[in-house]
Amino acid sequence: MSYFNVLGFDKEPFSTSPDPDFFYLSHEHETALTKLLIELRLKRGLSVILGDVGTGKTSLSRKLIQELNDREDIVFHIILDPSFDNETLFLTSLIKNFDIRLENLASATIVDLREALERFLFQKGVTENKTVALIIDEAQKLDDNFIEVLRVLLNYETNKFKLLQLVLLGQMELYSKITMINNFFDRISFKYTFNSFDFNETKEMIDFRIRQAGYRASMQLFSDDAIKEIYQYSRGYPRKIIMLCHRALESLVLRKKIVIDGDMIKQLIEDEVKLGWRRNDLLVQKNSY
Ligand SMILES: Nc1ncnc2c1ncn2[C@@H]1O[C@H](COP(=O)(O)OP(=O)(O)OP(=O)(O)O)[C@@H](O)[C@H]1O
Numbered sequence: 001m002s003y004f005n006v007l008g009f010d011k012e013p014f015s016t017s018p019d020p021d022f023f024y025l026s027h028e029h030e031t032a033l034t035k036l037l038i039e040l041r042l043k044r045g046l047s048v049i050l051g052d053v054g055t056g057k058t059s060l061s062r063k064l065i066q067e068l069n070d071r072e073d074i075v076f077h078i079i080l081d082p083s084f085d086n087e088t089l090f091l092t093s094l095i096k097n098f099d100i101r102l103e104n105l106a107s108a109t110i111v112d113l114r115e116a117l118e119r120f121l122f123q124k125g126v127t128e129n130k131t132v133a134l135i136i137d138e139a140q141k142l143d144d145n146f147i148e149v150l151r152v153l154l155n156y157e158t159n160k161f162k163l164l165q166l167v168l169l170g171q172m173e174l175y176s177k178i179t180m181i182n183n184f185f186d187r188i189s190f191k192y193t194f195n196s197f198d199f200n201e202t203k204e205m206i207d208f209r210i211r212q213a214g215y216r217a218s219m220q221l222f223s224d225d226a227i228k229e230i231y232q233y234s235r236g237y238p239r240k241i242i243m244l245c246h247r248a249l250e251s252l253v254l255r256k257k258i259v260i261d262g263d264m265i266k267q268l269i270e271d272e273v274k275l276g277w278r279r280n281d282l283l284v285q286k287n288s289y
């Protein structure tokens, strides 16, 4: 029996996988999701979400996909990591994943691949009146050449709308990357930056996750002091919050206690420091661009 069953959960509350059911809609996350859906509806082209490590970009993309899955009018594909060795591989992966038929794909030139993509965008967007969306996570890894390819595809439009809807999600380096590419930055229709949570959001996210995992007791599992310590240590970074909470629950079971208090959290952090595992991460860049 795992620790979370012992504590009365149905599921693991602090798993690090980006499960949409465990995604707490903080103000920023909710704003981004709503605005992305509007951008897609209006077919405005390019949206860019920036955020420091572990601020919820991948989780948001999963939530977005969950919304898009129910939509018949949207054809979409998500690239989880755009580190392709060359442009041909990048384009070929788009062709395959959008299920575009192209004879002699293996011997197709870059021009053939680009043309096939453009034909597809026209067919779906104009003939079939559908929205084609490409979501790219870890977009800071995009090679400059690939950004150029995407820029060209974004140029493809009717008088009323863009034929490709592109959503880029990436760490802060993506910002300098896209500002360097002429005519890319100006094309961004929706831009947003994720910051870490404030104290209340930290508390609400912890509460949301334990409820989603099936915790029904009215007693507070994490005391207010514990949450203060978690917030201080994590500075509101979701991934750090999740990992610390996970360890706190394990420790609760090991110590046969029923409430996580501030001292327990302090102890866990001290243990980490003793082991030499604590590192000072870059401070979040709290600027919107
Ligand atoms: N709004 C949220 N509600 C609940 N959990 C969240 C939320 N945002 C992030 N998390 C959790 O925080 C962790 C990090 O989130 P995620 O992987 O989405 O961050 P990221 O911005 O993609 O990080 P990276 O830059 O390293 O790719 C995950 O375990 C995720 O489940």
Ligand SMILES: [Mg+2]
Pocket (backbone or CB within 6 Å): 057, 058, 059, 137, 138
């Ligand atoms: Mg990520």
